[in-house]
Structures are given as C-alpha cells and as structure tokens.
Amino acid sequence: MLPREKALLALYDVFYEEKYSNMAVKDALKGENAGIDKNFIAQLIYGTVRYKLTLDYIIEKNSDIKLKKMSKYVLLILRMGVYQLCCLDKVPQSAAVNESVKLANKYAFRSKGFINAVLRNVAKNKDITDFPTDRIKYLSVKYSFPEDMVKRLSRFDFCEDLLKSLNREPKTTIRINTLKCKNLENVEASPLYEYAGYVKSLNIADSKEYNEGKFTVQDVAAMMPVLALSPKENEVCVDVCAAPGGKTTHMAELMKNRGKIYAFDIYPHKVELINKNADRMGIDIISAEVFDATKVYEPLLEKADKVLADVPCSGIGIISGKPDIKWNKEDISELPKIQLKILENASKYLKIGGELVYSTCTLYSEENECVVNEFIKNHKNFELQKIELPSPLMQENDGYITLYPNFSETDGFFIAKIKRCR
Ligand SMILES: C[S@@+](CC[C@H](N)C(=O)[O-])C[C@H]1O[C@@H](n2cnc3c(N)ncnc32)[C@H](O)[C@@H]1O
Structure with a gap:
C-alpha cells in the first residue's frame, strides 16, 4: 500500500475510531520495509491531526459544501491534501492534488471532481487572509487548537509561543538504563540530563538494544x-x-x-x-x-x-x-x-x-x-x-x-x- 493510502486509513482510525495518533502511526508502520517512506507516513498522520482545525478552516473557505455535509473519506482526503499543499514544502502541488484524486478514485469515487476542484482552489489561495479578529479565535485558527483550550492557556502571557511549541514535531527521546550501560551508540546526548538522548529511528522499540533493555523511550x-x-x-x-x-x-x-x-x-x-x-x-x-x-x-x-x-x-x-x-x-x-x-x-x-x-x-x-x-x-x-x-x-x-x-x-x-x- 502506498504511503498516502496508509496515512488515510490511519487517520480514519484516529478521527472516527478514537485511536491514539501515536498508536495509529505505530500500526501504520508495522511490517513496512525500508523501501517505503516511513517518515512521510508519520508526517502525514501527525500533521493532519495536529492542524485539523486550520485545515478545516481553509477547506470551508474553498468549498461551497459545508464540512458537516461531507462524507468521512471526502473530508479526510481533503484534510490530508490541504496539509500537503499548505504545510509541506517538499511535496509538489501537482502531487498533492493528483495523489488525493487517486485516493478519491478508491475511497470517494463520486466526489472525485469535487476534491479535485477544492484542492485546486486551495493551491491558488494557500494563505489565510481573513483570520478572525477576536484574539482567542485568531490563535485557535492560526495554531489549530480548540477555542476552549486557547482560552485556558491564554492566562500565560507567552500563550502564542506555547501554542507554537505544542505544534512542534517532537524528537524521539530515550533514557539510558544505567543498570545496563552508561551510554549508547547512535544516540545524540541531551544537554538537559546526562542519561537522556535523542535518536533518529522511528521504530526504535524494534531495535536490539531496546529488546536488551538498554533504554526506555521517554x-x-x-x-x-x-x-x-x-x-x-x-x-x-x-x-x-x-x-x-x-x-x-x-x-x-x-x-x-x-x-x-x-x-x-x-x-x-x-x-x-x-x-x-x-x-x-x-x-x-x-x-x-x-x-x-x-x-x-x-x-x-x-x-x-x-x-x-x-x-x-x-x-x-x-x-x-x-x-x-x-x-x-x-x-x-x-x-x-x-x-x-x-x-x-x-x-x-x-x-x-x-x-x-x-x-x-x-x-x-x-x-x-x-x-x-x-x-x-x-x-x-x-x-x-x-x-x-x-x-x-x-x-x-x-x-x-x-x-x-x-x-x-x-x-x-x-x-x-x-x-x-x-
Ligand atoms: C500519567 S499516566 C502514568 C504514567 C507512568 N507513571 C509512567 O511514567 O509510565 C497515569 C496512569 O494512571 C492510571 N490511572 C488512571 N486512573 C487511575 C486510578 N484511579 N488508580 C490507579 N491508576 C489510575 C492510568 O491507567 C495511567 O496509566
């Protein structure tokens, strides 16, 4: 299965089956060989979940059908397509649109033309020019957080920076098990704590060192x-x-x-x-x-x-x-x-x-x-x-x-x- 289809099915589970996003990513990558772009699958899943509210705002502005009237797969394909168009520099616009239409062919055949039209509109108007003027609503749309959450976090005068940092892609961090070793290869040491480090691999929990109990992901x-x-x-x-x-x-x-x-x-x-x-x-x-x-x-x-x-x-x-x-x-x-x-x-x-x-x-x-x-x-x-x-x-x-x-x-x-x- 191709990366976008994997991501689409994982997103279905997150949005409609109450699956945790980290579990959806883990399951989507299970059994995949090195040939497939695992980072891209993870990025599509996490990114679409992370920016859902902003993506929906953009979709509404570029569609004459209300979100509520769209079927589940139509909405998911649009969210993932808009995420690629607006948030990922490395995906060419044509690929973002055409691959979404291919997914529509399989999962939302009757809405193929509609998905194509909305994504082409978005490709032409990627920047949001009409943010809400109310501060809470503005932050909610800009950083993709529910208004209630923004309201609660707005007691911090650094609220905007906080929201931004909660949207960052986190590093995979490990804690070395000092009962077994004091350092590990291929781990970038953390400046914050001597037994903490950062790793690149996405499926670190499948590694030999993990199974030997040399570290914990934390x-x-x-x-x-x-x-x-x-x-x-x-x-x-x-x-x-x-x-x-x-x-x-x-x-x-x-x-x-x-x-x-x-x-x-x-x-x-x-x-x-x-x-x-x-x-x-x-x-x-x-x-x-x-x-x-x-x-x-x-x-x-x-x-x-x-x-x-x-x-x-x-x-x-x-x-x-x-x-x-x-x-x-x-x-x-x-x-x-x-x-x-x-x-x-x-x-x-x-x-x-x-x-x-x-x-x-x-x-x-x-x-x-x-x-x-x-x-x-x-x-x-x-x-x-x-x-x-x-x-x-x-x-x-x-x-x-x-x-x-x-x-x-x-x-x-x-x-x-x-x-x-x-
Ligand atoms: C923040 S997590 C704990 C994480 C854990 N300390 C760690 O570092 O791996 C909170 C845990 O509390 C458990 N929990 C929820 N309600 C509980 C209750 N009434 N009594 C005991 N555990 C509860 C949840 O199942 C969850 O595993």
Missing part, C-alpha cells in the same frame, strides 16, 4: 519527577499510577535495583506492561498490582520512604507527540477531584520524614497548583519541599516547578514535592 520532562523524588538504594517506594512503568523503572535505576517498589495501576493490561518493562530492563524490585489509587491500600499505610503520584490528567503538555489530545471530547472537569483524592491517599503511605512527588503532564493550574495547594491547606503535617533538578531545567522554587515546552524544549510537565513532617 521525554526528558517525564524523567524529572523521579529525579525530583530521588529514591535511594534500599528504600521502600510506592508508585500509585505507574503504568506503563516509565517512571517506576527510572526509580529502580536510581535505587540500583535494591530496595522495594510497589507499583499500581487501575487497568490490568497496563499492569502487565509494567512487568514486561521491568523484565526487559533487568529489574526485579518492582511488585506490580492492579489497584485503584482513589482507594487506600491498607498494607502500605505509613510504610514508604518515597511515593510517586503521577496522576491521570488532561495531557496538554504532551500534545506535540499526541496531537489527538487537542480533539479529545472527554470531560476533564472531574479530573481535579480525582487527582486530589489520589494525592490524599498516596500521602498516607509515607512514613514521618518521607517525601512524595505529585506530577502531571498538563499545564492547567486547576490540575496542578490548585490540587497541591488544596492538599497542603488541609494537611498540616505536610510541607512543600524545594525541588532539585539538573541545572538546565532547574528553576528557583518553593516546592513546585512547571516545565513549559516553549522554554524547556521538552514536553510540558508540572512537579510538586511534599514532605510528611509529623
């Missing part, structure tokens, strides 16, 4: 909560929302695979992933179980030196790698309540003097500072603790740090550190 920002927690050899640690184990295995590395980590997740199939990752990486101090973190696991009350609560969240900080988050229809209004409940229960596992890190990959204050402040207000025996991070990402702080992608060139993350003092 953004540098996602390494910071565990560095902030700093678990030590022979400590007892708890990770309450642990799957697939990216941070649990990092904890085990810092602990030199000595001590004990109790790792939980609510989904059985995800708990399996924690075990699989630990096995792959030669780690045997993790005990993984299915458990709902909004409940209390009695056997661990006051037993832990360190606790990690890397809670479920709206995921705004990781939009560059998972652009479908922009279009997620899930109601996020209940999240802060769940996050606070998880934090309260997680805190109960700490011994006196023990420390907890609360982290999210979102930038909404309702899920970050507000949750932590509410916890501290209601629990007088806990205090915020200064966070230490590797110097390139270190910020002056009194117990919480936010990494903004436009400044840190990582995913967006929030980290708070709390100590049980009595």
Whole structure:
C-alpha cells in the first residue's frame, strides 16, 4: 500500500475510531520495509491531526459544501491534501492534488471532481487572509487548537509561543538504563540530563538494544519527577499510577535495583506492561498490582520512604507527540477531584520524614497548583519541599516547578514535592 493510502486509513482510525495518533502511526508502520517512506507516513498522520482545525478552516473557505455535509473519506482526503499543499514544502502541488484524486478514485469515487476542484482552489489561495479578529479565535485558527483550550492557556502571557511549541514535531527521546550501560551508540546526548538522548529511528522499540533493555523511550520532562523524588538504594517506594512503568523503572535505576517498589495501576493490561518493562530492563524490585489509587491500600499505610503520584490528567503538555489530545471530547472537569483524592491517599503511605512527588503532564493550574495547594491547606503535617533538578531545567522554587515546552524544549510537565513532617 502506498504511503498516502496508509496515512488515510490511519487517520480514519484516529478521527472516527478514537485511536491514539501515536498508536495509529505505530500500526501504520508495522511490517513496512525500508523501501517505503516511513517518515512521510508519520508526517502525514501527525500533521493532519495536529492542524485539523486550520485545515478545516481553509477547506470551508474553498468549498461551497459545508464540512458537516461531507462524507468521512471526502473530508479526510481533503484534510490530508490541504496539509500537503499548505504545510509541506517538499511535496509538489501537482502531487498533492493528483495523489488525493487517486485516493478519491478508491475511497470517494463520486466526489472525485469535487476534491479535485477544492484542492485546486486551495493551491491558488494557500494563505489565510481573513483570520478572525477576536484574539482567542485568531490563535485557535492560526495554531489549530480548540477555542476552549486557547482560552485556558491564554492566562500565560507567552500563550502564542506555547501554542507554537505544542505544534512542534517532537524528537524521539530515550533514557539510558544505567543498570545496563552508561551510554549508547547512535544516540545524540541531551544537554538537559546526562542519561537522556535523542535518536533518529522511528521504530526504535524494534531495535536490539531496546529488546536488551538498554533504554526506555521517554521525554526528558517525564524523567524529572523521579529525579525530583530521588529514591535511594534500599528504600521502600510506592508508585500509585505507574503504568506503563516509565517512571517506576527510572526509580529502580536510581535505587540500583535494591530496595522495594510497589507499583499500581487501575487497568490490568497496563499492569502487565509494567512487568514486561521491568523484565526487559533487568529489574526485579518492582511488585506490580492492579489497584485503584482513589482507594487506600491498607498494607502500605505509613510504610514508604518515597511515593510517586503521577496522576491521570488532561495531557496538554504532551500534545506535540499526541496531537489527538487537542480533539479529545472527554470531560476533564472531574479530573481535579480525582487527582486530589489520589494525592490524599498516596500521602498516607509515607512514613514521618518521607517525601512524595505529585506530577502531571498538563499545564492547567486547576490540575496542578490548585490540587497541591488544596492538599497542603488541609494537611498540616505536610510541607512543600524545594525541588532539585539538573541545572538546565532547574528553576528557583518553593516546592513546585512547571516545565513549559516553549522554554524547556521538552514536553510540558508540572512537579510538586511534599514532605510528611509529623
Ligand atoms: C500519567 S499516566 C502514568 C504514567 C507512568 N507513571 C509512567 O511514567 O509510565 C497515569 C496512569 O494512571 C492510571 N490511572 C488512571 N486512573 C487511575 C486510578 N484511579 N488508580 C490507579 N491508576 C489510575 C492510568 O491507567 C495511567 O496509566
């Protein structure tokens, strides 16, 4: 199957079958040999998902049929065609139009002429000349974000830069498993953390080194909560929302695979992933179980030196790698309540003097500072603790740090550190 057809079918799954964009890319590339342009397939999928709102705006301006009246394949072929015309320098206009018409031949035969006409119109009028005048609407159309998201992020005076950086194509980043090696070939070292690096390959998880457990695929920002927690050899640690184990295995590395980590997740199939990752990486101090973190696991009350609560969240900080988050229809209004409940229960596992890190990959204050402040207000025996991070990402702080992608060139993350003092 040719790259554009692969991408079209993957986009169908993302937009109409609720498949995550990163999974759609992974599945589209599965089994493909070196001859096919994997980067192009990935770019078509991620780019079309990332710029959906802007692409739809352009399509509406160049069509006399409303988007709502178009069939699924017509709309997808148009989105992918407009993306090539307006966002990819390397694709000739003729190829963008003609290849889209070929796809229409197979998937939207009766609309072939219409698709051809719309794309030819767009090719002549690529630049948007009539952006909305309202600031939120303007940013929404220009950077392809839902208005509600722009509104929430507009509390930052660097909102426009932030939106731009959330649209960047992320680098594939790995964390070296220090239990097995201290460096790896063909990895560009990261200036942000000594055991982080960047790789070119798209299917890195098929490599020999990955299967030998020499590294984990993880953004540098996602390494910071565990560095902030700093678990030590022979400590007892708890990770309450642990799957697939990216941070649990990092904890085990810092602990030199000595001590004990109790790792939980609510989904059985995800708990399996924690075990699989630990096995792959030669780690045997993790005990993984299915458990709902909004409940209390009695056997661990006051037993832990360190606790990690890397809670479920709206995921705004990781939009560059998972652009479908922009279009997620899930109601996020209940999240802060769940996050606070998880934090309260997680805190109960700490011994006196023990420390907890609360982290999210979102930038909404309702899920970050507000949750932590509410916890501290209601629990007088806990205090915020200064966070230490590797110097390139270190910020002056009194117990919480936010990494903004436009400044840190990582995913967006929030980290708070709390100590049980009595
Ligand atoms: C941000 S992810 C954790 C990522 C993980 N710490 C890592 O670094 O690989 C949040 C996790 O919380 C899990 N989760 C959601 N609700 C939960 C609950 N009530 N109790 C326990 N886990 C939950 C999700 O399945 C998801 O795996």
